[in-house]
Amino acid sequence: VVDAIDNKDMPNLREELGDVLLQVVFHSQLAEEAGHFTLQDVINDVAEKMIRRHPRVFSPENDEKSYTWDELKAQEKKNIQNSVLDSVSKRFMRLL
Numbered sequence: 833v834v835d836a837i838d839n840k841d842m843p844n845l846r847e848e849l850g851d852v853l854l855q856v857v858f859h860s861q862l863a864e865e866a867g868h869f870t871l872q873d874v875i876n877d878v879a880e881k882m883i884r885r886h887p888r889v890f891s892p893e894n895d896e897k898s899y900t901w902d903e904l905k906a907q908e909k910k911n912i913q914n915s916v917l918d919s920v921s922k923r924f925m926r927l928l
Contacts, residue, residue, distance in 0.1 A: 884908075 833852060836845035860871035883890045885904045 833845065833848045835841075836848050856874065857871060860869070860874050864870045887904075
């Protein structure tokens with residue numbers, strides 16, 4: 833996806849986004865069958881996150897609060913992450 837965006841290769845971007853969407857739908861279906869969550873749950877979570885992280889876009893009364901996306905994300909994660917490496921996938925730890 834990143835390469836397609838960087839190269840402004842729209843046909844490839846379309847294909848790559850389709851692959852990403854396939855993974856989202858596939859894993860959501862597996863999770864639903866196991867009783868964990870549904871695709872709709874994932875969609876709702878993304879919508880809530882967008883609204884929470886971009887209050888000026890979705891709620892005019894929050895205009896006086898000009899938090900950056902990074903500040904809002906840090907507030908969400910402040911009690912979860914103890915190390916900078918906590919957000920690095922365990923699959924990539926061998927590369928460090």
